[in-house]
Amino acid sequence: MNFSKIYFLGIGGIGMSALARYFLHEGKQVAGYDRTASELTRALECEGATVTYEDEADTIPEPFRDKADTLVVYTPAIPSDSLQFGFFRDGGFEIVKRSRMLGVMAEGKYLMAVAGTHGKTTTSTMAAWFDREAGGGGSAFLGGISKNFGSNLVLGPGERLVVEADEFDRSFLQLYPDVAVVTAVDADHLDIYGTHEAVKEAFSEFVGQIRPGGALILKQGVELDIRNDRIRVYRYAYDTPCDFYADRIRLEPDGRHTFDLVCPDRVIRDCTPGVPGWVNVENCVAAAAMLWVAGFDEAKLRAAIASFSGVKRRFDFYVNTPKRIYMDDYAHHPNELRAAITSVREMFPARKLTVVFQPHLYTRTRDFYREFAEVLSLCDEVLLLPIYPAREEPIEGVASEMLLPLIGCPARVVCKEDLTDVLKSKNPELLVTFGAGDIDRFCTQIAGLFAEK
Numbered sequence: 178m179n180f181s182k183i184y185f186l187g188i189g190g191i192g193m194s195a196l197a198r199y200f201l202h203e204g205k206q207v208a209g210y211d212r213t214a215s216e217l218t219r220a221l222e223c224e225g226a227t228v229t230y231e232d233e234a235d236t237i238p239e240p241f242r243d244k245a246d247t248l249v250v251y252t253p254a255i256p257s258d259s260l261q262f263g264f265f266r267d268g269g270f271e272i273v274k275r276s277r278m279l280g281v282m283a284e285g286k287y288l289m290a291v292a293g294t295h296g297k298t299t300t301s302t303m304a305a306w307f308d309r310e311a312g313g314g315g316s317a318f319l320g321g322i323s324k325n326f327g328s329n330l331v332l333g334p335g336e337r338l339v340v341e342a343d344e345f346d347r348s349f350l351q352l353y354p355d356v357a358v359v360t361a362v363d364a365d366h367l368d369i370y371g372t373h374e375a376v377k378e379a380f381s382e383f384v385g386q387i388r389p390g391g392a393l394i395l396k397q398g399v400e401l402d403i404r405n406d407r408i409r410v411y412r413y414a415y416d417t418p419c420d421f422y423a424d425r426i427r428l429e430p431d432g433r434h435t436f437d438l439v440c441p442d443r444v445i446r447d448c449t450p451g452v453p454g455w456v457n458v459e460n461c462v463a464a465a466a467m468l469w470v471a472g473f474d475e476a477k478l479r480a481a482i483a484s485f486s487g488v489k490r491r492f493d494f495y496v497n498t499p500k501r502i503y504m505d506d507y508a509h510h511p512n513e514l515r516a517a518i519t520s521v522r523e524m525f526p527a528r529k530l531t532v533v534f535q536p537h538l539y540t541r542t543r544d545f546y547r548e549f550a551e552v553l554s555l556c557d558e559v560l561l562l563p564i565y566p567a568r569e570e571p572i573e574g575v576a577s578e579m580l581l582p583l584i585g586c587p588a589r590v591v592c593k594e595d596l597t598d599v600l601k602s603k604n605p606e607l608l609v610t611f612g613a614g615d616i617d618r619f620c621t622q623i624a625g626l627f628a629e630k
Contacts, residue, residue: 180248180271184241185209186262187252188228189218191329192343193275195318196250198330199282201225208241210261213615234264244270250278253346254568276343279318280351283338286316289467290352292342292383293360293396294376295513296460300360302488303464305331305339310481311473312337321488321507337471345369347379353386356470358394358413358463362401363512368540368569377401384408394421394466411441413466415459421466423458432524434458440469448479452487454520461485490617492517495624502528502607503627505620509537509613511548518555521609531605533596535562535612539572542579550583559588560599565614597622 183200185193188209194217201207201224208227211218218228229236241247249265249272256262265272289308291301298320305317306325315337319329331339342349342357345366362380364373381402384393389407397414413421423436424444432453438445438461450461461482468478487493496503502525508514514534521530534553536542542549542564553559561577577590591599596619600608610616610623 180205180246182206182208182241182243182247184237184247184249184265185251186249186255186259186265187211187275188221188226189213189215190252190254190275191217191320191322192279192318192341193250193252194218194221195328195330196275196278197221197226198224198328199318199332202330202332206240208238210236232260234260237261237264242268244268248273250275253348256568274346274348274351276346276348276351279340279348280353282318283340283352285336286338287336287471288352288354288388289337289339289356289471290342290349290354291339291358291360291463291467292344292349292380293358294344294363294365295508295510295516296360296456296463297341297343297358298507299457299488299491300358300460300463301339301341303460303485304358304467306485307464307468307473307478307481308337308339308471309333310484311475311477312468312471315339319488321491323488324486325484339467342383344376344379344383349383350379350386352383353388355388355391356394356467357384357387357391358467359384359399359401360396360460360463361512362399363510364544365510365541367544368538392470394463394470396463397422409470411466411470413459413462415455415462421462421469423462426455426458428523438462438465440466443475445475445479448482450482451485452492453524454492454517455523456516456520457492492520493620495620496627500606501627503609503624505610505617507613508611509541511545511552514549514552514611515555517609517611518552521607522555525607528607529557529605531558531560531603531608532556533560533562533600533608533610533616535610535614535616536564536577536580537613538567539564539569539575542577543572543575546579547583550580550585553580553588554583554585556586558586558603558605559584560596561588561590562593562596562612562614562616563590565612565616567614593619597626601626 189211314335317331317339320341412419
């Protein structure tokens with residue numbers, strides 16, 4: 178790369194921050210813009226990046242105003258009328274999407290890509306950890322902060338590279354994997370795709386890009402038009418017999434599961450993931466299948482499964498005592514919510530479950546409000562926050578209140594400013610916060626409130 182300076186529009190995003198970290202590691206000068214400060218942007222600043230939080234052309238640092246020496250990387254979440262984006266566009270800078278950068282960096286690697294409308298962050302993070310411990314090393318670009326690595330970027334020896342292949346804006350079509358997992362192909366991002374059929378077609382294109390001789394590991398029950406006859410196709414499942422699945426599943430007292438991992442040529446007995454929830458057994462099966470294809474040490478894999486400590490904001494326990502439980506999760510699609518809520522119900526069947534849910538995007542709420550209400554009805558009580566808009570403008574008539582008449586348990590809408598006071602008055606024994614917006618900024622405060630109790 179001929180550029181010594183990289184400027185990121187949307188540097189605080191989980192994928193963008195991993196790229197920024199990578200280029201800092203490579204000795205490049207890094208700067209960028211994001212709308213608000215966060216734990217990720219503060220960490221980048223500590224690591225040497227310059228971050229601005231005002232979308233004004235004159236806030237771009239002087240060294241990054243030279244088009245001959247500055248590459249601009251942007252995420253589609255940045256609006257087209259961004260003033261900084263306009264400065265770079267009108268100035269003739271080379272501007273590339275984040276997904277294109279990831280595709281370039283994957284060239285020459287043995288690429289292990291995890292795609293799917295849900296489950297891909299935990300599965301890819303598991304695969305990266307298993308690869309480090311049982312596959313001999315490798316690097317990874319992840320969609321969440323791994324608790325094992327303490328980062329969303331993993332730099333290690335060897336040619337293997339694990340990536341989360343994001344379907345948003347068809348970004349994953351920049352990737353050409355050697356082995357790919359597809360966890361789910363649900364209707365989502367309909368603001369981008371328009372129809373569920375278009376979503377499925379994009380996933381079929383992604384599968385078509387698996388390199389000759391490579392492998393697809395597809396969730397049992399997910400139907401795709403597989404037009405790539407140069408690859409091997411395997412199926413995986415939670416407990417349904419197929420190529421890879423969990424057998425003899427036992428629920429442990431702490432909410433974790435012990436199971437036998439069935440592979441095409443062997444059974445790895447008594448595996449116990451370091452994180453609880455049946456959904457993480459399923460994720461573990463998919464990640465282990467990737468290692469089976471790429472090559473692994475069986476004894477080390479069992480140990481790697483046991484030592485996996487999770488991903489921030491994915492089934493993330495803040496308080497877990499006999500009297501009080503509080504966890505946070507990124508789920509923002511009805512099927513993600515269903516998987517998480519049923520896992521929690523299985524772990525704590527006698528507890529009253531209170532859920533705080535922050536809907537993400539007006540379009541997703543409009544498209545799935547009935548499905549959201551159906552899943553939230555599995556709880557004992559629901560508190561809804563106003564919709565987190567992210568990149569969108571409000572849509573008339575679309576609000577969190579539209580879920581209330583359809584939720585089959587006590588439910589109300591509360592504003593963010595009142596959330597902790599409401600929780601303090603309710604004093605829930607089992608609480609889960611859900612959402613992909615900024616609800617995570619309340620986690621420490623809520624955990625402190627529980628500690629006081």
